[in-house]
Amino acid sequence: MTAMKVVSVEAFPLLAEPIGERYWGARAWSTSGAALGTYPVRARRRYAYSATIDTVLVRVETSDGVVGWGESKAPVAARVTAALVTELLVPLVVGSSVDEIAVTWERMYAAMRVRGHDAGFWLEAVAGVDIALWDAWGRTLGQPVHSLLGGGFRVGVPVYASGIPAAPAGSGDAGLATVRQTAQRLRDAGWTAAKVAIGVTPERDLASVAEVAAVLPTVYADAAGQYDVRQALRVGRGLQDLGVGFFEMPVPPEQLDDYRLLADRLDLPIALDSLANRYQALEFLRAGALHVLQPDVCRAGGITETMRIAALADAFGAQATPHVSIGSAVHFAASLQCAAAMPNIEVMEHWIVENPLAAVATDLDAPLPGPGGPMVRTVPTAPGLGITVDEPTVRRLAGQSVKECHA
Numbered sequence: 001m002t003a004m005k006v007v008s009v010e011a012f013p014l015l016a017e018p019i020g021e022r023y024w025g026a027r028a029w030s031t032s033g034a035a036l037g038t039y040p041v042r043a044r045r046r047y048a049y050s051a052t053i054d055t056v057l058v059r060v061e062t063s064d065g066v067v068g069w070g071e072s073k074a075p076v077a078a079r080v081t082a083a084l085v086t087e088l089l090v091p092l093v094v095g096s097s098v099d100e101i102a103v104t105w106e107r108m109y110a111a112m113r114v115r116g117h118d119a120g121f122w123l124e125a126v127a128g129v130d131i132a133l134w135d136a137w138g139r140t141l142g143q144p145v146h147s148l149l150g151g152g153f154r155v156g157v158p159v160y161a162s163g164i165p166a167a168p169a170g171s172g173d174a175g176l177a178t179v180r181q182t183a184q185r186l187r188d189a190g191w192t193a194a195k196v197a198i199g200v201t202p203e204r205d206l207a208s209v210a211e212v213a214a215v216l217p218t219v220y221a222d223a224a225g226q227y228d229v230r231q232a233l234r235v236g237r238g239l240q241d242l243g244v245g246f247f248e249m250p251v252p253p254e255q256l257d258d259y260r261l262l263a264d265r266l267d268l269p270i271a272l273d274s275l276a277n278r279y280q281a282l283e284f285l286r287a288g289a290l291h292v293l294q295p296d297v298c299r300a301g302g303i304t305e306t307m308r309i310a311a312l313a314d315a316f317g318a319q320a321t322p323h324v325s326i327g328s329a330v331h332f333a334a335s336l337q338c339a340a341a342m343p344n345i346e347v348m349e350h351w352i353v354e355n356p357l358a359a360v361a362t363d364l365d366a367p368l369p370g371p372g373g374p375m376v377r378t379v380p381t382a383p384g385l386g387i388t389v390d391e392p393t394v395r396r397l398a399g400q401s402v403k404e405c406h407a
């Protein structure tokens with residue numbers, strides 16, 4: 001087969017109004033209301049979130065007319081990510097062979113080495129292009145992406161519900177009751193596992209996790225780096241007693257030595273979702289600092305780098321699982337293709353709210369209760385990512401986003 005060339009690359013920033021409550025991560029860890037007078041200083045541990053549900057979709061087209069779609073994680077400043085694709089990545093990718101994805105990935109990764117290239121906006125932009133190339137190559141060959149990655153270890157991926165914000169400080173018993181009611185609604189919908197967004201205070205967080213654990217058999221906890229190491233040890237011991245499945249980002253990811261200490265002193269798995277490339281992952285693995293690596297396919301350089309991180313984790317006896325906190329069906333489909341091909345995955349994250357970006361794609365099955373276990377999401381088997389992207393809808397939403405920008 002003659003290798004087809006990439007003839008066009010387009011990026012579409014999408015900004016959608018949330019349906020119902022604001023994104024759960026924003027409710028738990030937003031910069032709004034971050035106090036300066038406590039330790040650790042909250043203003044140092046809070047993150048910027050958009051008021052809308054934002055992402056960037058990437059479209060590539062090959063010389064034989066095959067179209068592939070990818071997604072760049074862009075929970076804030078989606079237009080910045082789209083501009084990086086348009087202004088910097090398009091010249092590198094147009095004209096490349098669609099079957100040389102690893103070669104193209106290295107060319108993209110290296111392009112910004114002298115200006116910061118190993119995380120953040122750049123890796124997110126690269127991810128969208130990389131996923132789109134895999135989708136196009138799979139469609140060219142008539143094969144799902146997981147087959148191109150070596151085959152599927154499973155036809156369905158167990159998923160947990162993400163996420164339930166811990167009861168806010170000062171909310172009293174009413175706040176804890178809300179946490180329990182949320183867990184009960186998930187249980188009634190068939191969920192058996194959920195993740196709690198903690199990072200309020202050790203006492204409040206443990207009380208919130210206890211409420212969820214009283215309702216659901218499996219609970220995970222994500223502190224988003226809100227603790228110092230002493231607090232993380234205290235909370236971690238409490239989470240152990242509650243039987244929590246893993247403790248995600250207990251301290252800021254810059255503190256590798258603290259991750260190693262926590263991994264040594266706690267008996268529950270330590271997880272981290274902010275690893276954006278294999279080199280960062282290797283540092284943590286060599287230090288024995290992680291048990292569960294959570295690369296986000298739309299943030300960690302796409303399918304190419306996510307699978308490298310998973311292979312590294314496997315070599316060190318650690319688990320890997322895609323991080324899927326927020327995004328469109330393209331994100332979910334790419335994550336499922338990776339998860340199917342990972343031998344060392346136990347369960348995957350699943351955003352549980354009604355998704356305002358759902359209209360951009362079809363053919364992705366909703367999660368269904370497994371036989372006596374967690375919810376399961378079926379891995380698409382159609383070519384590429386296995387979904388159909390509604391291009392007119394994407395272009396319409398992107399046009400609306402541009403109009404809002406100039407309003």
